[in-house]
Amino acid sequence: MSLSKDQVQHIALLARLKLDEDEYAESVAKLSKIVDFVDQLSQADTAGVVPMAHPLDAAQRLRPDAVTESDRRDYYQQNATAVADGLYLVPKVIE
């Protein structure tokens, strides 16, 4: 199955990825190839097969709902480009 440029643009937007014009041509071609390749799966007889949830059939472990970590905000924020007063800065959202 071949993907259209519109489809790839929609996927890129959902994935929050800005692509250049020349990246689109390549993405359409290569993503179409990948989708064709994984389409092989439709041939497999999976009637009644339970989708795998965990390779070892383990259940998700829960932990007590307790605070176990200390406040290290200042240290963590050293990796952010724009912070002020302990807050992360983003472009204005509400006019």
Added chain:
Amino acid sequence: MSEPSPALHARSMTELAAGLDAGDFTAVELTEALLARITDLDGQLNALITVTADAALAAAERADVERAGGSPGVLNGLPIIHKDIFCTRGVRTTCGSRMLENFISPYDATVVERLAAAGAVVLGKANMDEFAMGSSNETSYYGPVRNPWNLECTPGGSSGGSSAAVAARFAPAATGTDTGGSIRQPAALTGTVGIKPTYGRVSRYGMIAFASSLDQAGVITRTAEDAARLLGVMAGFDPRDSTSIDEPVPDYVAGIGKSIKGLRVGIVRQHFDAGLDADCATRIREAIAVLESLGATAVEVDLPNLDLSVPTYYVVAPAECSSNLSRFDGVRFGHRAENATDLLDLYCRSRGEGFGDEVKRRIMTGTYVLSAGYYDAYYLKAQQVRHLIADDFKKAFADVDVIAGPTAPSPAFKLGDKVDDPITMYLNDIYTIGANLAGLPGMSVPCGFVDKLPVGLHIVGPHFGEETLLRCAHQYQQQTDWHEAAPEAFR
């Protein structure tokens, strides 16, 4: 210090430990020797993204003091390199991406913490495919790594910096991660030993996530004995990883000395089909004959859904990657685009600029297979086929103790050869991906050469079968000397 013989860089970790114990050299002397080697030779390979010389020497000094104090850790003074996917506190952790070019990790991964606590000395951070997505190390933002056996060839990927560094004798061991073969395939292509443990055996805490249901940490060494030594330190329950398995860790080193007499080795009929290079097939059959000469019995088994493992993987892994990599938003850490007009523009441009082509492709593949209208046909279907693949292994392990075959379909290929066709590149992992999908431990062991390039024997075991894999590999290495061969320019 007079020139030791054999040279320090040529020794295994176990041999280095004996030398430190005997007082033949100090951890500082060992660290200085290997750092000098990296400085001299890594210009040819590009195996390391960051060399942590000062921290390494400080750690080596501490190791020498601890040893003098009489209570050294089990890895006291022993050098190691970390794949740059493991978070290292205070040290740049790039994951091979422009996205994390300036990221200084605020904490240590559990693997890093455990190895450091045992006294290991970290020489630096190894190059890798961007976010571990690749089989040739060519997707790294920091440039491809070259194979020490032939500089025109790939060292494999994604743990290509780790495999090249160990093959070039920059260190006796390097950590790696394996989502579809990223420890075992580079080990095969560089003539080194690589082990990917059972899913959940080693903590994923602080290991930058690619596909969380497949990712597992392991190690690349030159001997199975060194792998056993390191895995014993790395493995074990970690409350900080919710998928970590709470099972006791056996004494892997104690286990490797036992005979493999009576071991049932499964030979997969589908492994020797058209996709496998004929000369590689010969090396694999010879290796199996060696195991038989040690008392193992070869038994034919089937993995009927082998061909579906790569397409299954290329639905499941991208789906999980599209979710995991959504954390890179240009706000809290990582690359941030300049002069964004609004929040959406900030997200889209930060990610568009920060990620390379292959990572974008996988994020988009994953977004597509999870999107409305396609989820059942792709993601759900793949998780069903994944169950079939896991059941095939379960059936096989009813009759055999391990499965042996090729790690990769061919020896190392030339850089640039497969980079334009994602499907050809993906098919390189056909023999290794099944173990990830089923959560099984797998290991690659050097078993000879084709056209002067190394070939790897792949051994897969049932869940928590690491002890058997390591024993099988160690016994094989007692009979063969492929692992002692060194690339000419890196002796």
